[in-house]
Amino acid sequence: MSSLIVTQLAAKPRKLIHRVYRSVFWVALSIYLMIHLGCKPRELVRPTPQIDAAQRYWVRVLLLNNITDCNVQTASYFNVINLDESLPLETSFSSLENPIRIKISAGKLTIAGRTFKSSKLLVYPNEPYIFSLNGSEYRGKLELIINPDGNTFDVINLVPLEPYLASVVGAEMPDYWEPEALKAQAIAARTYCLYIKNRFGTKRNWDVSKTQANQVYLGVKTESAPVWNAVNNTYGEVLTCRHPDGTEDIFPTYYSSVCGGHTENSKNVFGDSFGPLAGVACPYCKDTAKLTLFFWPMAQFAKSTVTTRLFQKYPQLKQLGKITDILPAEQSDYGTFSRLTKIKLVGSTGKSDFLRAEDLRLSIDPTGKQIQSTICQIKKWDDKWAFLAGRGWGHGVGMCQHGAQGMARQGKTAERILTYYYPGSKVVNIY
Numbered sequence: 001m002s003s004l005i006v007t008q009l010a011a012k013p014r015k016l017i018h019r020v021y022r023s024v025f026w027v028a029l030s031i032y033l034m035i036h037l038g039c040k041p042r043e044l045v046r047p048t049p050q051i052d053a054a055q056r057y058w059v060r061v062l063l064l065n066n067i068t069d070c071n072v073q074t075a076s077y078f079n080v081i082n083l084d085e086s087l088p089l090e091t092s093f094s095s096l097e098n099p100i101r102i103k104i105s106a107g108k109l110t111i112a113g114r115t116f117k118s119s120k121l122l123v124y125p126n127e128p129y130i131f132s133l134n135g136s137e138y139r140g141k142l143e144l145i146i147n148p149d150g151n152t153f154d155v156i157n158l159v160p161l162e163p164y165l166a167s168v169v170g171a172e173m174p175d176y177w178e179p180e181a182l183k184a185q186a187i188a189a190r191t192y193c194l195y196i197k198n199r200f201g202t203k204r205n206w207d208v209s210k211t212q213a214n215q216v217y218l219g220v221k222t223e224s225a226p227v228w229n230a231v232n233n234t235y236g237e238v239l240t241c242r243h244p245d246g247t248e249d250i251f252p253t254y255y256s257s258v259c260g261g262h263t264e265n266s267k268n269v270f271g272d273s274f275g276p277l278a279g280v281a282c283p284y285c286k287d288t289a290k291l292t293l294f295f296w297p298m299a300q301f302a303k304s305t306v307t308t309r310l311f312q313k314y315p316q317l318k319q320l321g322k323i324t325d326i327l328p329a330e331q332s333d334y335g336t337f338s339r340l341t342k343i344k345l346v347g348s349t350g351k352s353d354f355l356r357a358e359d360l361r362l363s364i365d366p367t368g369k370q371i372q373s374t375i376c377q378i379k380k381w382d383d384k385w386a387f388l389a390g391r392g393w394g395h396g397v398g399m400c401q402h403g404a405q406g407m408a409r410q411g412k413t414a415e416r417i418l419t420y421y422y423p424g425s426k427v428v429n430i431y
């Protein structure tokens with residue numbers, strides 16, 4: 001009993017000391033937070049570079065198609081320019097804090113209640129050349145084009161190449177990856193974009209889509225300091241190779257997430273043939289990729305689903321009847337494993353047809369998240385098709401992104417990474 005009282009008496013001053021310490025701690029913490037957080041200036045908006053660049057270095061990204069309305073917001077005033085030359089040039093809109101509505105009615109575009117006669121309009125924001133479309137921020141300008149049906153319109157983002165890349169690199173690769181891997185990604189993305197623009201852009205109102213059908217582009221939200229560093233430190237750099245006619249020019253620098261141990265010849269996946277895209281062994285991605293990305297678990301699809309999805313995408317296959325056999329017709333042998341490249345489909349009518357393995361994979365699983373690659377075996381499994389023993393993620397052509405990270409971790413430069421995955425190519429500066 002008495003020893004307890006002594007203990008309690010002795011505890012009182014200790015409690016007091018604790019209280020004093022606690023008060024001092026909270027006061028100090030409050031002062032620290034006031035200095036470091038309360039007084040912190042707002043982060044400045046990064047300016048949009050290359051706004052005066054030549055037209056050939058601008059990219060037209062299809063953001064929305066066949067829509068009837070959308071919302072746009074800019075920080076300051078913006079101009080609307082008629083792209084039909086016969087009409088008066090432009091209208092200026094003063095600073096508008098709230099989103100303005102753009103819609104089509106009776107075949108005409110209306111912006112914030114003002115109707116325009118032109119079927120093509122250019123929305124041109126002022127500095128820092130950033131606008132928000134349906135809540136997502138983008139850089140550059142916005143083109144609105146009425147479709148031939150007169151009832152819908154397409155929205156296209158006109159953005160200079162370098163800020164376009166800052167978004168793409170941040171969307172295609174984690175920004176905490178090695179700086180040299182990010183630089184390799186920036187050069188590959190810059191080259192790919194220019195190639196697609198020159199090859200297909202002349203035939204349509206836009207150069208690239210915003211999805212992985214080309215390169216993922218999500219606007220300002222995927223930009224970050226490491227990504228901008230990668231873009232700025234490779235400013236204007238592209239990859240070229242020697243073409244059969246002797247000219248030195250850019251080529252489609254495809255890339256994919258995890259090659260699974262060997263990259264694939266572009267001819268077998270996309271049907272185009274370039275020296276640097278013949279395929280190389282990749283010992284790098286196995287140690288970098290998550291186990292479930294490198295060796296993916298078995299995927300199963302009901303036979304009826306497979307038949308339906310293939311018929312939807314390739315109506316000519318209906319003549320086969322129900323798909324009864326999916327057989328490897330061609331494959332790339334990498335030694336201990338192989339990648340299916342061509343598939344023979346046999347139907348209940350006895351007829352057969354062929355598909356590229358990559359087309360079969362993405363028809364059955366458009367997300368590509370279950371059948372992650374064509375390095376796999378296809379087997380009958382009761383009333384299902386099973387995709388087994390899978391390796392890698394993606395089409396496997398060109399640079400292996402996880403492999404690039406693996407090489408960068410070993411101290412390889414961006415140029416070394418690129419010339420490994422695209423042998424025979426070289427880095428040149430075009431600005």
Ligand SMILES: [Zn+2]
Pocket residue numbers: 258259260261262282283284285286400402403
């Ligand atoms: Zn790889």
